[in-house]
Amino acid sequence: MSYEVSLEKFNGPLDLLLHLIRKQEIDIHDIPIALVTSQFLNYIRAMEELSLEIASEFLVMAATLLAIKSRMLLPRKAAAASDEETDNIDPREELVLQLLEYQRCKWAAGELKSREHLQSLIYTRPPLDLRPYHRDDPLPVEGVSLWDMVDAYRKLLLRVPKEDRVAEIKGHELSVEDTMSSILTRLRRWTKATFRELLGTVRTRHDLVASFLALLELVKIGAIHCTQASPFDDIEIILREEYA
């Protein structure tokens, strides 16, 4: 997301366009497209000179502006003749609608920001520990399995942004033994799996070696057997019934 940094306060081409329009005190419904286009292009050129990476969205917008500009130059009648549907339609209309919509979005964002601030001034306290009022045994937990919990954890890890996630899985080195039981656990759920399915998610050299040794070990103790339809085909790993 380098453009979010490099373009500082501009959250995209619409944001930049709105800024240009606002700065000139232009009527949003009657944008002098030639002027705005050249300013927009100037901005992109300035960024190029600063060797800043320009996000593709800005280039797409530049192209859109140029297209609108050229259509504005065409005589209306000629445009109408070429395409009935665009008869009398201002080529800027779609862009204007988009800008207006984005402007509402910015308004709502500002609204949320001030509410967020107001709410940050308000403090609560954790719920009271009601255990002293509750002498009975804990209420049984129903309809929830261990796998639901593990699944919740997996979803959590997926939700954690990538930069945080590195720390999340770091230092978690699998032993061959652990890997054997993890493979068995998975095979008990699936009965069989391909080599790729079992090892495709392994991310480090260490874990790859551990997983491979674990597979060999499982074959040796007779927990699994492997089949391969043809050379270089995916290997299928099947759990032996005794271990199911």
Add this chain to the structure above:
Amino acid sequence: MIVPLLAPLEAVLFAAGSEGLSTQAISEVLEVSVDTVFELLTRLKSEYELREAGLEVVELAGAWQIVTRADCAPYLERMATAPSAPGLSQAALEVLAIVAYRQPITRGQVESIRGVQSDRVLQTLLHRQLVCEVGRQDSPGRPILYGTTPYFLQTFGLSSLEHLPPLPVLDETSEDISLFDLTPALPRD
């Protein structure tokens, strides 16, 4: 007749803390009708206001709770030990605003309004549990639909989605009102 129940109401709201209690839950604990609960809550609220308490009774995401009054914040900041969660970036607020007003909405639709990729921002909002997946759109690729969470309502001090401030009207014809002058008058509760 309901006055003797004001003290118990205060006690259970206090006990519920940041979890709060729904009107329904209060009615079960106090063993009175939902209507009576509303009456009691209104009374307790105005009692707090009258005595200019440091606390107030509010409804957040459908749950009633007792919270500190905003003007006491300077004192609380002094004693707060836990750093508060970092504020949201402009980009995050934009995406959140679109999801809030347009839910359920796909990432693609969010991006077409903003004019930029928004996957990273959406990811952050998902992680902070302000936004969640609410289903799949019945269209090619079955894209994920996003909506806001109850935590979103709490974070922004809303009792429900209906309490979102109304969006300014998109009026293309009137040229005299510049939309830029639409300074957001803060809606009061």
Add this chain to the structure above:
Amino acid sequence: MIVPLLAPLEAVLFAAGSEGLSTQAISEVLEVSVDTVFELLTRLKSEYELREAGLEVVELAGAWQIVTRADCAPYLERMATAPSAPGLSQAALEVLAIVAYRQPITRGQVESIRGVQSDRVLQTLLHRQLVCEVGRQDSPGRPILYGTTPYFLQTFGLSSLEHLPPLPVLDETSEDISLFDLTPALPRD
């Protein structure tokens, strides 16, 4: 003269929760002398008594706190025994998983993994006796450390914590490197 400080006093006592605040701590937060704090506390106490509130201001082990009044106990009992949902919410499962795999762990650490406040969820798990306090961390503020209970093992059919399933492996289809499609250089740890 001191009346304007009654509301802030109430707010800070409320937010301090069941840890309470010492007279000294209050005097620092409100920036008044200890004598003034005593005067304020006396006033707040008698105000609560006068209006027959559901709460009262007490001093316990040198710390001032707001607690529910004893005669409201029957309502709290009803609240405590109110049949909560037999299952566990997604948030509860998530916190439980973090505590199970990372114990002992503080609330702050749970929150930094989840990215959201988790005090209420933790409270629910404590209440349901799936999680318990196992000690204090030797760090500023000495935060409470949490771990799972024997009842947790029983509920999930585990003979010991070692039998927890191995941590799920992240499977990201999009950006993840599949080792099978790798060019010579393997990813580094």
